[in-house]
Amino acid sequence: MIAARTFGVTGLALCLSTSLGAQSAIRRELVWGGDAEGGAPFVEADPANPSRVRGFDVEVAERIVRGLGRRAARFVQVQWSSIDQSVERGDFTLGLSGVEDTPVRRARHAVTIPYFEFREVLAVRPGDAARIHGLADLRGRRVATLGATIAYDLLVAARDSMGLIPLSYDDDVHPYADLIAGRVDAVLLDHIIAQRALRRGGGTGFVILAQPVALGHYVGVFARADSILRDSVDAVLREAMRDGSLEQIFRRWDVWDQSQSALFERAVRANAPAGTAAASHALAYLPSLARAAGVTALVSVLSMLLAVIAGLALASARVYGPGWLRVATTVYVEVIRGTPLLLQLFVIYYGLAGVVRLPAFLAAVLALGLNYAAYEAEIYRGALEAVPRAQLEAARTLGLSELQILRLVRGPQALRFALAPMTNDFVALLKDSALVSVITVVELTKQTAIYATNVGSWVVPGALCAAVYLAMSLPLARLARRLERRWRPAT
């Protein structure tokens, strides 16, 4: 009894001291966010200790922490495209991970002075290097880049002026993989990313054009309200440029070049903003949203068509087929339903690339269609089995063949049972089609994300996007309810 009480008091004291200690530690550390998936030389998991990160942005963050007199830099993983939103949400104080300097970002958030100058460079296959010298030589060609970047804005501008076809990716690895695979004809990205991709491929597979398409700068981003802290960090960065510590960091990561010393000189003299892309008015996004909604509708309709045809075949095999075919179709249905659609998309687009190189749109329709076929098959099987056995026997005693029974008795009734759930599935497919953006198909959700990143807010883009989805799905849902009332299975 006494022992327990003593322990209780000691435990309480321990808890108090730890929590107080933790609080003071939090006060003295700087929480910064970056994307370790973006990888070296920006931020990557340390191969020697994967719980730690390393990279030049990691060292820049540490230099900033020292300059601010704080005790430690604590890293928070964030998806690269969400850095702006997360910093405003307060997930971390400083975003630092190859974050680009754009007028929109400057207008929306508190942005540091540029600490690194990069070149937007084109990568092409070796065989094309003699013919392609810039964006102007890429009319009618497919050019890939990372979505929501200056490079993407450059490509979109070049689509209208030079007639090339921009393709947006969610990561900076697959654009180069697809360049080598022949799916795209060029990649436009930061020279650091391009050189890294080249090193990863052993220096072969593509070449980087010497002439840059544009220049850009990396900055740190703070929440709008943190502009005072930002000013302190600017002072620390200028100090680091003067005392050579920033140069040492960049030299360590082998990204130092003469353009950095020129940048440092300018920065130390004055804090000159260095923007690239032009901000666009919200209305300017409406045509691209409409186009993306068209892509969503087209992908959904074609996928559903495939799902219905394949689903009918699967259901027929499950109901009428011999034993081995029933087992095979059951395995298909369970595997498809038991694994994520996202995985299936990747397997069909990237996994099969060694065997057959499907265009992204076709791969999207195939993946969605074959996925939904499994669900349709179950609906059709259920509908076929919902037709009362006695009616099928009655049809047999009348002398109808199996095929006639399916066509005249079983099929028409099953179709009525299936229509309402099918319509519901189509509504679900319409929304699932957003997933195909991961294989570069820019549909409604992806276009909205690009729009939201550019204007720095999800409020208007999100509402617009939701309105378009609802305009497509609500009438269908209504239809499903009507069909359900009209043709529910007889009990």
Added chain:
Amino acid sequence: MSALLAIDRLTVRYDSRDVLRGLSLEVARGEIVALMGPSGVGKSTALRAVAALQPFDEGRIVVDGFALAPGPVPPESRLVPLRRRVGLVFQAHALFSHLCALDNVTLALRHVLGQSRSEAEEIAAKLLASLDVGTRAAAWPSQLSGGEAQRVAIARALAPNPPLLLMDEPTAALDPARRSALGTTLRRLSEQGRGLLIATHDTEFARGHADRLITLTA
């Protein structure tokens, strides 16, 4: 003259349990035979075996010269002669719920006998009228009363004009007035030269309307 239907020592087993053991019976043209017995004694099973809806284990069934042997039910393509000879009226009628009464009757005429729509509809309308449901031709099965549905089901089974008509518990859902009307109808069908085999546990109906009673015991 040989019997229209001859069942010889018919045995049906489910999971090695005898549902029917050594049933033998004959039905002649123009004759109404009632197959009697309590529920679960195998009356329906016997009808289903005759209609080749289920296999049997021993014995032999001959319908107007067409023989069925023990073993699995043959494929439909080999059963065409049997389908022309046997009509079956199910206890729950089993009308096609997506077709109106008239189309239930014309289905076999058009798609099995290859008649034109107008030919088939004419025959079907006459059949429905003769069974007192001529005015219900356009009704959906769900709109028919029990007695009406039964008469539409009889019309559907009679449409291909089979000489043998099997009926499973035809009086199950009928009030007394309708039962006696059904008896009259069955008599008329037998007078047209058809043989009728009726599975029923309705002793009164069987005594009143059948020519012969065969009672199964468990």
